[in-house]
Amino acid sequence: MIICFINQKGGSGKTSLSINVASTLARLGYSVLLIDADRQASSSAWVSLREETAFQVVSMARPNFAKDAKQMALKYDFTIIDGPPHAEEISRSCIAAADLVLIPIEPSGLSIWASEMTIRQVQEVSEYKDIRAAFVISRKISRTIIGRQIYGMSEGYGPPVLTSHVHQRVAFAECLTLGKSIHEYEPRGLAAVEIQQLTNEILNLIETNFPIES
Numbered sequence: 001m002i003i004c005f006i007n008q009k010g011g012s013g014k015t016s017l018s019i020n021v022a023s024t025l026a027r028l029g030y031s032v033l034l035i036d037a038d039r040q041a042s043s044s045a046w047v048s049l050r051e052e053t054a055f056q057v058v059s060m061a062r063p064n065f066a067k068d069a070k071q072m073a074l075k076y077d078f079t080i081i082d083g084p085p086h087a088e089e090i091s092r093s094c095i096a097a098a099d100l101v102l103i104p105i106e107p108s109g110l111s112i113w114a115s116e117m118t119i120r121q122v123q124e125v126s127e128y129k130d131i132r133a134a135f136v137i138s139r140k141i142s143r144t145i146i147g148r149q150i151y152g153m154s155e156g157y158g159p160p161v162l163t164s165h166v167h168q169r170v171a172f173a174e175c176l177t178l179g180k181s182i183h184e185y186e187p188r189g190l191a192a193v194e195i196q197q198l199t200n201e202i203l204n205l206i207e208t209n210f211p212i213e214s
């Protein structure tokens with residue numbers, strides 16, 4: 001199962017979610033590979049701060065890597081792809097390799113527009129390949145309501161929105177900087193709970209064979 005976090009918009013939370021969902025899956029006992037498909041190599045930088053990690057991290061930021069990624073993924077229960085900023089050749093490969101495409105998005109209309117190329121790329125790839133896609137609301141500011149337009153996306157042109165979402169929390173920023181997972185950084189914090197819930201929702205989608213429409 002290959003899951004890719006992708007959005008042309010930088011700073012939407014691709015790397016944070018990739019690392020923390022990979023950590024959660026590894027804690028559950030799954031074998032996990034994280035493919036860093038970003039030339040800026042944030043996931044690789046994170047892993048370089050650590051002595052050991054419960055999952056494998058490889059850098060593969062080049063066009064047309066989908067076939068190689070799928071080949072490598074055969075040896076693991078889960079492969080997570082941390083996608084690049086910009087909608088480019090590499091991001092098309094990420095989408096082409098993935099069984100499940102998750103698009104982290106901040107809860108505002110502006111954020112949807114900034115992701116338009118990514119959404120179009122997902123639609124293009126889905127014309128020749130059976131992929132599932134969903135938005136994940138990321139960096140939600142406490143007490144702001146999530147606009148109707150975000151949930152309405154699924155009714156229009158876009159993929160559905162997952163129920164679990166992740167707030168803007170200092171813990172997420174700090175654990176990336178320190179080379180820790182959210183479970184290591186603050187095991188009993190709300191950020192860890194959010195990541196656990198997101199991972200559960202992903203596992204549930206896979207187990208029930210993606211009942212959401214995309």
Ligand SMILES: Nc1ncnc2c1ncn2[C@@H]1O[C@H](COP(=O)(O)OP(=O)(O)O)[C@@H](O)[C@H]1O
Nearest residue numbers: 010011012013014015016139167168169172173
């Ligand atoms: N939920 C969050 N709460 C607080 N900071 C976040 C959150 N998600 C990401 N960040 C911070 O924002 C910056 C960009 O996030 P990152 O995950 O690297 O995004 P992307 O990979 O999409 O560019 C990083 O400094 C990261 O620590």
Ligand SMILES: [Mg+2]
Nearest residue numbers: 014015038042
């Ligand atoms: Mg990144």
